[in-house]
Amino acid sequence: xxxxxxxxxxxxxxxxxxQASRKIKKKLQDLGIxxxxxxxxxxAGYEGEMNLAIHSDGGQILLDAEPxxxxxxxEDTGPGIGNVDLAMTEGWSTASDSVREMGFGAGMGxxxxxxxxxxxxxxxxxxxxxxxxxxxxx
Amino acid sequence: MKLSQVxxxxxxxxxxxxxxxxxxxxxxxxxxxMSDVLRYAKENGVLLTGLVxxxxxxxxxxxxxxxxxFVRNKxxxxxxxxxxxxxxxxxxxxxxxxxxxxxILYQNGLRGAKPKEDPNGL
Ligand SMILES: Nc1ncnc2c1ncn2[C@@H]1O[C@H](COP(=O)(O)OP(=O)(O)O)[C@@H](O)[C@H]1O
Ligand SMILES: [Mg+2]
Numbered sequence: 001x002x003x004x005x006x007x008x009x010x011x012x013x014x015x016x017x018x019q020a021s022r023k024i025k026k027k028l029q030d031l032g033i034x035x036x037x038x039x040x041x042x043x044a045g046y047e048g049e050m051n052l053a054i055h056s057d058g059g060q061i062l063l064d065a066e067p068x069x070x071x072x073x074x075e076d077t078g079p080g081i082g083n084v085d086l087a088m089t090e091g092w093s094t095a096s097d098s099v100r101e102m103g104f105g106a107g108m109g110x111x112x113x114x115x116x117x118x119x120x121x122x123x124x125x126x127x128x129x130x131x132x133x134x135x136x137x138x
Numbered sequence: 139m140k141l142s143q144v145x146x147x148x149x150x151x152x153x154x155x156x157x158x159x160x161x162x163x164x165x166x167x168x169x170x171x172m173s174d175v176l177r178y179a180k181e182n183g184v185l186l187t188g189l190v191x192x193x194x195x196x197x198x199x200x201x202x203x204x205x206x207x208f209v210r211n212k213x214x215x216x217x218x219x220x221x222x223x224x225x226x227x228x229x230x231x232x233x234x235x236x237x238x239x240x241x242i243l244y245q246n247g248l249r250g251a252k253p254k255e256d257p258n259g260l
Binding site for chain 1: 170171172174175176181189191193194196197199202225
């Protein structure tokens with residue numbers, strides 16, 4: 001293997017959000033990875049992609065497939081998260097009503113990303129941006 | 139349960155994906171909250187929802203669910219149906235409200251994810 005790919009995710013673009021995750025899912029299927037693991041990566045990646053579209057000023061998803069491990073990085077350029085511990089709490093959300101009407105904004109995304117990944121690291125600086133690194137063991 | 143039986147029980151109209159009507163689903167998830175679907179639904183289930191937007195399809199697709207029932211005659215746009223066709227998904231529409239649609243499927247043997255069960259076996 002040894003494969004990487006970068007996807008841009010625009011802020012506020014709900015009509016196209018999800019496309020990066022779909023492409024990632026297809027790519028992993030092409031690489032012959034088991035469907036159980038792909039499902040975990042797809043779910044975690046998609047929640048992350050929705051967060052970029054909903055909460056960030058725009059960012060990128062970086063997929064890195066290596067023998068034995070898949071890494072997904074989500075990086076954005078702001079606004080950052082003031083209290084990461086709070087953001088990681090199930091049920092905590094700053095999403096607007098319009099986001100809730102779309103079926104998101106329940107404050108379940110970050111905890112579910114952590115649940116699905118084998119490794120999960122989040123760093124965030126208000127005014128700078130948020131970086132999440134998720135690894136999935138094959 | 140076969141999707142053909144789901145269709146019959148809910149007196150549903152197939153909007154796209156007729157070719158998958160003989161496939162089976164293991165469970166059902168009745169939900170308008172997509173993050174809950176992503177957290178609790180198991181793969182190969184049918185998603186019943188009253189929410190209509192492109193993210194419903196993305197959610198089902200990422201969770202490996204290949205069929206969607208829009209309840210209470212919610213009407214997806216042609217753009218949503220084209221995308222469902224692309225992904226390879228069966229989409230149907232019933233006039234029944236969510237509670238009744240779920241109740242009928244449950245009564246006929248279909249079950250949902252157990253509350254404390256982790257769908258990903260983690
Ligand atoms: N990339 C991000 N940039 C800024 N804030 C974020 C980002 N991702 C998550 N957050 C913050 O963390 C909260 C919790 O995120 P999450 O668990 O995905 O729930 P939800 O998206 O439903 O609100 C969000 O409401 C938001 O305040
Ligand atoms: Mg979220």
